[in-house]
Amino acid sequence: MSFIPGQPVTAVVQRIEIHKLRDGDNLILGFSIGGGIDQDPSQNPFSEDKTDKGIYVTRVSKGGPAEVAGLRMGDKIMQVNGWDMTMVTHDQARKKLTKKGEDVVRLLVTRKSLENAVRQSMMH
């Protein structure tokens, strides 16, 4: 998850497909996000690089659709249904996740353990 300005971002990602749960009138996913290009990146407890302004998963509610689908706290969301999440404001990210017409969101998330696992498997 290193970021070199001017170069495309490369990361090891995992595809996660979350089916939204209907709760009354709204569809909930069961997690909370933090971050964004309009936020203060130094307050992010999950990022390695404290200048990273990406969208991070700050909380996953127990038993919710996100946890069932395999989302973990501290994951960085790179794409939501094809929309980029690395250079968006907080509100734009929220909107992309809570579109009323969509039942399923397909996320590309990355976390440190993924990279470690890949590196380990490459070494053997």
Added chain:
Amino acid sequence: MDNESQYSGYSYKSSHSRSSRKHRDRRDRHRSKSRDSSSRGDKSVTIQAPGEPLLDAESTRGDDRDDNWGETTTVVTGTSEHSVSNEDLTRASKELEDSSPLECRRFAGPVLSGILGLFALLTPLAFLLLPQLLWRDSLEPCGTPCEGLYVSLAFKLLVLLISSWALFLRPPRATLPRFFVFRCLLMALVFLFVASYWLFYGVRVLEPRERDYRGIVGYAVSLVDALLFIQYLALVLLEVRHLRPAFCLKVVRTTDGASRFYNVGHLSIQRAAVWVLDHYYTDFPVYNPALLNLPKSILSKKMSGFKVYSLGEENSTNNSTGQSRAMIAAAARRRDNSHNEYYYEEAEMDRRVRKRKARLVVAVEEAFTHIKRLQDDEAATSPKHPREVMDPREAAQAIFAPMARAMQKYLRTTRQQPYHSMESIIAHLQFCITHNMTPKAFLERYLTPGPTMQYQRENGRGRQWTLVSEEPVTSALRQGLVFSLRRLDFSLVVTVTPLPFLNLGEEFIDPKSHKFVMRLQSETSV
């Protein structure tokens, strides 16, 4: 007749043995309290008898070198300060050896330079007067240009005189071990200068009896100009050069580690030593030899070491070193609890000092409430209450009695009693009363150990210090130089470091550039 009842209580107490004192105290307490209540109404000065015996159990511990004024508080008679204790004797002998045998050595340098200066100042006048005296008739008359030159000459001589008096004619406060290089240089310069002028004068004017008087006056004026410039040079070399700070001196006293940092300019080692000593007398707390060491009870426990027995035949040559090394190693490995005792001893000492200090402060505050300054109009308008009007000395003696014991105990606990005799305390009390000081101001002198200057006696003999240095003492200060100033029982070690060179940069901040935003960390649940 109103005071003698209380005083008699003290004085007859002193003549009896200590064991019966406690009983007498209790009886006196009851008696004097009843006496106080009757006399308080009509007298302005009342003295309350103290509630404790004069000597308590722990006063026998510690020094009993100078306690003749506390127990026998015959305040009125005032004979106690004439007894000479051991401390006074050693101090007097130190004073005797402090005085330099040749007092005049202090003034040799300034006298020489004074003579030279006077000679240089009188020379232009001599230049002007000699032709007038010797061959007045053949001199050409000299009109207004000469008068202008006369005026300028007089004015310049006056300026030279005043500035020499202001700058250079001061009694020196220190005799330096070596010559003061710059001053010698300047004196030699002045001497050469004046001598060469006289030489030229003798050859060109006196011999052929020069008739051009205006030239002679111009000659004298040029001498005075040159003297003014030499004085400017002297000012720069002697006074100004060492004003801008260039070095930082760290001064540490060897006996108790008191240290200070000073900034000085470019000086030679001996002048820096004088500078340091000037500031030593006002900055460093006074050196009290009684406050130094750990009590022996703590240190002696370390020394009860192991005895090493050697079994079998060994070489006797390396036996002793092996033994001592083994002992040291064993002593180091052994569990050492003396720090524990030191800690508790310190805590106990602090507590004791604070207790005594509290008692002293209360006693002094109370004592000061007995005294009131008499306003001028009161003396005339109250004839029906004839108060006894006292001068400061009597007032001080009157209120000294109740605080005497608390003061003595406090001084003894803080090991300050050699520095304050009863006479000096009464004198200080009188001083404070005269200047309307509060009890706290009176106590300021005793609660903190002041600088050494406070305890100096007024004598003209001076203090003997020895400058110990590996470099010649007239060399200039530079980095890494170390010298020490030694006195009989302690010394000051001075280390020189140059002040860091400061690279000062500039940053301009536009006042309109101060803008702020709120920090956002929002968390949205989706």
